[in-house]
Amino acid sequence: MAAALEDTPVTYEELADLERQFDDVETEIIRKQFELSRPLYQKRHKIVSQIPNFWPLVIEQAPPEIDEYIQPSDSAVLLNSLSSLDVSRFELEDAGSGEPRSFSVRLEFAENDYFEDKVIEKKFWHRKGPRNWSGLVSEPVEIKWKKGKDLTGGLLSLARKAWEEENAWAKDNPGKKQPKGLTETQEALRTSLENTGIGGISFFAWFGYIGSNISEEESKKEVERRIKARGENLVDGVEKADDSKGEDKGDDGGEDEEEEDDLEIFPDGEDLAICIAEDLWPSAVKYFTHAQEQDALSDDEFEESDEEMTESPTQAGAAERPSKKQRQD
Amino acid sequence: MAAALEDTPVTYEELADLERQFDDVETEIIRKQFELSRPLYQKRHKIVSQIPNFWPLVIEQAPPEIDEYIQPSDSAVLLNSLSSLDVSRFELEDAGSGEPRSFSVRLEFAENDYFEDKVIEKKFWHRKGPRNWSGLVSEPVEIKWKKGKDLTGGLLSLARKAWEEENAWAKDNPGKKQPKGLTETQEALRTSLENTGIGGISFFAWFGYIGSNISEEESKKEVERRIKARGENLVDGVEKADDSKGEDKGDDGGEDEEEEDDLEIFPDGEDLAICIAEDLWPSAVKYFTHAQEQDALSDDEFEESDEEMTESPTQAGAAERPSKKQRQD
Numbered sequence A, B: 001m002a003a004a005l006e007d008t009p010v011t012y013e014e015l016a017d018l019e020r021q022f023d024d025v026e027t028e029i030i031r032k033q034f035e036l037s038r039p040l041y042q043k044r045h046k047i048v049s050q051i052p053n054f055w056p057l058v059i060e061q062a063p064p065e066i067d068e069y070i071q072p073s074d075s076a077v078l079l080n081s082l083s084s085l086d087v088s089r090f091e092l093e094d095a096g097s098g099e100p101r102s103f104s105v106r107l108e109f110a111e112n113d114y115f116e117d118k119v120i121e122k123k124f125w126h127r128k129g130p131r132n133w134s135g136l137v138s139e140p141v142e143i144k145w146k147k148g149k150d151l152t153g154g155l156l157s158l159a160r161k162a163w164e165e166e167n168a169w170a171k172d173n174p175g176k177k178q179p180k181g182l183t184e185t186q187e188a189l190r191t192s193l194e195n196t197g198i199g200g201i202s203f204f205a206w207f208g209y210i211g212s213n214i215s216e217e218e219s220k221k222e223v224e225r226r227i228k229a230r231g232e233n234l235v236d237g238v239e240k241a242d243d244s245k246g247e248d249k250g251d252d253g254g255e256d257e258e259e260e261d262d263l264e265i266f267p268d269g270e271d272l273a274i275c276i277a278e279d280l281w282p283s284a285v286k287y288f289t290h291a292q293e294q295d296a297l298s299d300d301e302f303e304e305s306d307e308e309m310t311e312s313p314t315q316a317g318a319a320e321r322p323s324k325k326q327r328q329d
Helices: A012-048 A054-060 A072-081 A155-172 A184-194 A203-208 A216-235 A255-262 A269-280 A284-300 A305-311 B012-048 B054-060 B072-081 B155-172 B184-194 B203-208 B216-235 B255-262 B269-280 B284-300 B303-311
Strands: A082-088 A103-109 A119-129 A133-138 B082-088 B103-109 B119-129 B133-138
Touching: A012 A284, A012 B012, A012 B284, A054 A072, A054 A082, A054 A284, A072 A082, A072 A203, A082 A269, A103 A269, A119 A203, A119 A216, A119 A269, A133 A269, A155 A184, A155 A203, A203 A269, A284 B012, B012 B284, B054 B072, B054 B082, B054 B284, B072 B082, B072 B203, B082 B269, B103 B269, B119 B203, B119 B216, B119 B269, B133 B269, B155 B184, B155 B203, B203 B269
Parallel strands: none
Antiparallel strands: A082 A103, A103 A119, A119 A133, B082 B103, B103 B119, B119 B133
16 A cells, blocks of 8 residues: 555654654543542541552452562561551642653551561652653662561662662763673672572562663653654654663663663562552552451352461452452442 | 451451442543543644555554454455544543443445445443443444355355344343344354354454344443442451352343353454553554565565565554553563
């Protein structure tokens, strides 16, 4: 079929401009979503904070996409001492501007045997990068483990240390490329990662997730570059794949990036964050209600199967747990 | 873990009420989404209607979830004569009330060898039914096929006839249950369906999709019943699974329904409708741009592979087609 724009008054610029307007509307809709639901989340927070085991019961019923990352030892901490979980869209200001896809997950804990922290909070920034990439980036968050109780086996603090050293170097050497090869801390981190069995990494290693190394400034530049590039590309009649453009600008592509990827202590960190923010958090009351049903069932009829549920609490009720929210439901 | 509400001032009614408020906000957000994007869709309509092959080029690049239903003979009609595709949320009034999940798909065609219709429109109503069901229901839409050109081999008009007969019977026998067994038309429809090879059903049979037999009134009653039942159930301390409730009310459950399901000529009708309304329609300009890229590639470099693309146009560019929109992108 022949290219269709040749004999029409429509230009590629016009179409590209239209698409940009659609993107803006989509961002605006996501903002609206949080604006409209914020008062309800505040109300929910007040109500559920009066229910002592609310969040542990929600965690018990967590969907498989979250549950798979919770090891038995993590489960012990979460079920015994998680007192609150909150997701906020911290870049949304009252006026309603700001990136609505950035969010923070804040966990509160009661006194426990594992760490000193009462609050552990992890922020995720939605950024755009070269090669048409967009996604969530974060910073490793330290946890003050009690002696001999580090569930990540030292991984988390190594990840934090390596990240701090890298940042300090970048500050002292503005505009320069990080030297090739690994630092001492990075080597230690790599060795430590290699010695960790598959599937054996703690849920708490998630607090070490970094993601792509894209700063706020780089992300803003990338947005401007895309708007400009899009216009230019479309003048040729064909929108070139963005792959070819990345190398002109940001120097963080290529081999170095792969090396750094190897040092990510929780590679699925973004998926887990999204699942917490877009499923566990909005559907918490449904998961809680399911936990109650499980409980009532085991009290009434399956007295003996109760023990089983205690042994492997996060596995219970897989068949009956509420499904993810879908637009069309 | 013990049931958690016993020693708290929180009641199950309070939680159920909170969930209802969340549901209302979600519906409101979907309304807002269409309200905000409607002017842009109107603008897009004006622009793309100046591009002669716009919709055929979009169909060429349709995602696999749509493409799998387009047979080679369907493809010939769609690529040669589809002049417009429109999705509207017809239950949304200007004031912004109404069910935003109901929609209509309207196809316009140029003069062609297959049928007389210039416009074929199919409406989908979002309804709620017994057993916690919610989804899209529709009515079979007739197509005026030219002689010997019925791409559905008579299925579509049989489905329409059976549906009309059923409706006429229900009108003459208000409140009564349809008699057991199949009518003559239903028998003919079943035979015709049995003789159709798997995977051989035309895209145009989609216009015969009916879905669950839930009227507007039944759906409204079901919404009221759920609100009431939810409150009652929760007073016991356990929200009973809704399965047990269906039988008390609507009499359209059970064997009859299964028999009718067998007569659905396009069982995946709802999935296809949603994919058209939530992917093909909003991303049409992206699919069009990809079609242009394919075209430019084949013109410049792969002159000889051009023929291949013409033979199987809807298969082209599978690897490079834009992915579905996701919230976090």
